[in-house]
Amino acid sequence: MKSINAKYQLSVVDNAATLTLTGAWEYSNGIPDAAALIAELRDQRPATLSFRCDALQSWDSGLMVFLMTLANLGKEFALAFETDSLPPGAQKLLTLALAVPERSMPRRTNLGQPIVAKIGNITIEAHRNWNELLSFLGETFISLTKFVTGKARFRYSDLLFQIESAGPAALFIVTLISLLVGMILAFVGAVQLKMFGAEIFIANLVGLGMAREMGAMMTAVIMAGRTGAAYAAQLGTMQTNEEIDALRTMGISPIDYLVLPRLLALCLTMPLLCVYADFMGILGGAFISATMMDISFNQYYLQIQGFVTLNHFIVGIAKATVFGILVATAGCFRGLQCGRTASAVGFATTSAVVTSIVLIIVADAVMTVVCQLLGV
């Protein structure tokens, strides 16, 4: 049989309305608009509404949505539904759909908030965050104290695993980024220094830049995106799966057991990665100097040796250690703060990376000023 589109026709005799349904009432064909029918029913106010389905070819949820619209209209005025002539399946579905009345509380139609409420909520949230952060830092400090006195309870195999994940496993990406940063520094400096015939100072620029700033900074940014995000995702997922609750109920501190190994791992690996990144960056600079400036590796080496002192490296290493603490703290804090849904894990991860990078830049600025004041 050829399928024809869904149609309806209303007839009202002696206060009794009959709706004749014809064609294929399938949602894939579109759901007929009931607006005109509703207007007519409102106008005529029949007492009953019955159906004729002799020419109804097929039906699915398309018909049911139409019937539900009429049923909801029926609640407005006393319109009695006579569903006997509807297909048996449709009768059952209609009964099922109307069995549980709609939730009596008002629907959530507007999920937005007025601006004042938004500001209030943001302030309350910021206050809550601040309290949680202080509590987290306090607990972490206690945990570190316990570690120093040998009383912290965590598995040393976890610490080794975290060191392996944060250190050797990150070497490739640190190598790549540091080499490129060194090359970029050298290339940008070369263009300017060449104008003054001072190409040899490219070594000073790259050596100083990598040792004091870029080595530590770029390693920290890599670790924020790689390891800090992983910490937030791991702890966030554990929070979602109630694994952290399980630790707490067994009297095991999640800070000791989960945060401490991660914090120690980054504290230990960041200075080493920073030194490695320094040398990779300097190597990248040497490559550009040799290929673009005709500065031999030997000249480059001697120039760096004469200018960049151990102090410069120590400043960079100190910064890297602080950055490591910040990345681990931000990652673990956001992970433990995570809600219990999949989207909350995503939010915690993003938040950990953003927090880490902001903290890295702020801490770098502060430490640079302090070093300047101390003449280091």
Add this chain to the structure above:
Amino acid sequence: MSTAAHLVIRDLTMSYGQTIIQKDLNFSVARGEVMAIMGGSGCGKSTLLRHLIGLVPPASGEILLDGIDIWNTDEQTRLSLISRSGVLYQGGALWSSLTLRENISLPLQEYSKLSAKEISALASYKLSLVGLAGFEDYYPSEISGGMQKRAGLARAIALDPEILFFDEPSAGLDPVSSKRLDDLIIQLRDSLGATVVIVTHELASIFEIADNSVFLDSDAKTMIASGPPRELLKSSDDPRVLNFLQRSTA
């Protein structure tokens, strides 16, 4: 109820790598029938379901839906067959970042040309079928576990599927909610005329709603019994099946 086979499993072997989970599975599910896949924990019930819904390819054998092997056909046909089935996952598997309305609307947006208003009306209707009218704008995290299961069911029936798969629908529910969900499954089967395949080890559900069943055993690594659950209880002479159905440890 038509007796034509809707789903046919023929010589199915399932494995993870070299490890065989189940082998030589042969059974069919008639159109409009409620088929329970039962067995003890770890016997491969959920793995079988993952094969039936097209998530995991079988190691060997055929899964015929409406006579077409879902793993031996072109991608277009396979997707078309799979889109005609609805799945209720064990935890509901609602998308947490979407409201209930959006959860139900997503498959409708993908597979129909309806307007946003029509899709919204359909989503509201599906929610009213599972007793959640008025919860359209709630997020999954804002409703209880039982309500999440029902919302998952509303999403499973969004496209008026011809076959419904349930993975442990009663898991984590109290007996009253569990009974309510069982009733709902039967009412939907009766009114939609859909075939139902249900993975469960809940005896109350099995005896309440299943027309037919297969029993998987983890030691034999194959199905060791099939038939209506009450008949198996009466006539099976396999102690493993009887122990399971009588909930005894003998």
